[in-house]
Amino acid sequence: MNDNYLLGxxxxxxxxxxxxxxxxxxxxxIEIALKSLHLKKGAKVLVLAEVCYSIINTIWKLGLIPVxxxxxxQLYLTxxxxxxxxxxxxxxxxxxxxxxxIWNNIDLNKYSQKGIKIIEDVAQAWKVGNNNYEIGKNSDxxxxxxxxxxxxxxxxxxxxxxxxxxxxxxxxxxxIESREKxxxxxxxxxxxxxxxxxxxxxxxxNKIVDEQKNNAKKYYELFYNQNIIKCLDSIENSVWHRYPIxxxxxxxxxxIITKLKQTDLEYQLSHRIDLTELKRNKKGxxxxxxxxxxxxxxxxxxxxDINKQIDILKExxxxxx
Numbered sequence: 001m002n003d004n005y006l007l008g009x010x011x012x013x014x015x016x017x018x019x020x021x022x023x024x025x026x027x028x029x030i031e032i033a034l035k036s037l038h039l040k041k042g043a044k045v046l047v048l049a050e051v052c053y054s055i056i057n058t059i060w061k062l063g064l065i066p067v068x069x070x071x072x073x074q075l076y077l078t079x080x081x082x083x084x085x086x087x088x089x090x091x092x093x094x095x096x097x098x099x100x101x102i103w104n105n106i107d108l109n110k111y112s113q114k115g116i117k118i119i120e121d122v123a124q125a126w127k128v129g130n131n132n133y134e135i136g137k138n139s140d141x142x143x144x145x146x147x148x149x150x151x152x153x154x155x156x157x158x159x160x161x162x163x164x165x166x167x168x169x170x171x172x173x174x175x176i177e178s179r180e181k182x183x184x185x186x187x188x189x190x191x192x193x194x195x196x197x198x199x200x201x202x203x204x205x206n207k208i209v210d211e212q213k214n215n216a217k218k219y220y221e222l223f224y225n226q227n228i229i230k231c232l233d234s235i236e237n238s239v240w241h242r243y244p245i246x247x248x249x250x251x252x253x254x255x256i257i258t259k260l261k262q263t264d265l266e267y268q269l270s271h272r273i274d275l276t277e278l279k280r281n282k283k284g285x286x287x288x289x290x291x292x293x294x295x296x297x298x299x300x301x302x303x304x305d306i307n308k309q310i311d312i313l314k315e316x317x318x319x320x321x
Contacts, residue, residue: 008159010198015122015136017161021171026123026145026158027054033141033160034062034093036167037117043092046085046116048077049286050270050296051097055121056284059095066284067091074246074294076102082111085287093117096139098125101151101209101239108138119143123158124241126151126205136161151212151239152205154196209239212301216240219299219306222313223320242268242298247320253295255319263312266300 008020023029034045041063047055049068059066067089071081076099085091094116096104101124108118118139125135136142142161146153160167223245247253260267306313 007196007198008161011159012161015142015161016134017136017142018163019165019167020159020161021167022157022159024157026143026147027058029143029145029158029160030055030058030095030119030121031062032167032171033119033143033162034058034064036162036164036170037093037119037140039064039092039117044089044285045093045095046082046089046091047095048097048099051095051099051121055095055097060284064093068284068286070286070288074296075100075244076104077106078104079106079110081287082106086111086114086116089285091116093119095119095121097121098135100244101125101212101241112138112140123147123150124239126209126239140164141167149241151208151241152201154201208302211303212240215301215304215306216243219243219301219313222310223317240301243301245297245299245316245320246294247297248294250295252319253297256297256316259312259316259319260297263309265309265312266304268298268300270296270298 004022008022010020012018012020021029021032023032039045039062042065044065044067045059046067046069047059049070056066056068067085069077069081069085071077077096082094092115094111096106096108096118098104098121112118118141120135120139120142121144122135122142123145140162144150144152144159144161146155146157146159148155220243245256247256
């Protein structure tokens with residue numbers, strides 16, 4: 001047993017799974033997870049549209065069809081969003097991404113009983129905090145990334161965590177059979193160059209999450225009752241690696257972006273996925289549950305001193321009004 005195997009077992013316990021495999025990237029972990037479910041070519045995978053593009057790309061790569069759902073609340077999928085889709089499409093798998101670190105309040109057992117395989121992506125869901133939900137308890141596989149932007153991070157790599165021992169059979173640790181057999185994947189297991197203390201990583205992750213929550217609270221207090229959607233059970237239950245602001249008018253959106261570029265405030269925009277092209281080429285299916293189009297700006301919540309930026313944030317709030 002190598003250090004990677006032992007680390008995988010240790011992390012698996014926190015995700016209510018028996019086994020774990022540490023991979024070279026989070027994307028590879030997703031590929032192995034999807035491959036291990038033995039989905040047929042053309043099988044449909046339901047996923048939130050605003051996820052990292054690498055998830056969508058991996059679904060295509062395996063010959064599967066991404067069914068991309070734009071959530072009505074703009075942040076995460078709900079039972080209502082999912083029911084609308086499965087009443088029209090035969091869904092074989094659901095990729096449940098805890099986007100922004102927000103807990104998805106979904107009855108996973110209900111979908112498992114319909115024969116839908118469930119993968120949870122917890123890269124941004126560290127220390128979600130809701131005692132009524134245990135990550136991994138009711139899903140088939142849990143995947144994560146340990147990239148530098150993630151709360152639980154050692155700089156690079158990813159992992160998948162599961163109960164089904166047969167998953168080990170599709171992983172080629174020696175890079176031999178995978179060169180000839182499509183059903184076997186090289187794991188490219190991340191080479192641990194030094195001992196990694198999982199307990200230490202968790203302490204760091206929890207500290208980062210607390211910082212992000214505190215900054216998110218400040219954003220929330222500043223922008224509350226403005227043109228921002230309130231759709232959380234509690235801000236306490238979220239990691240909030242970015243704080244989202246929605247703008248309905250494109251001209252106002254551009255004004256805010258122009259203002260942000262003049263400051264030191266860090267922000268991101270949504271991943272660009274050409275859903276129109278996908279639909280035309282029948283590579284993917286889009287379901288848009290929003291009542292109207294909105295533009296999103298994601299404000300950084302880590303390593304930021306909001307108090308020093310309060311004046312510019314107030315200006316942005318003024319533009320929104």
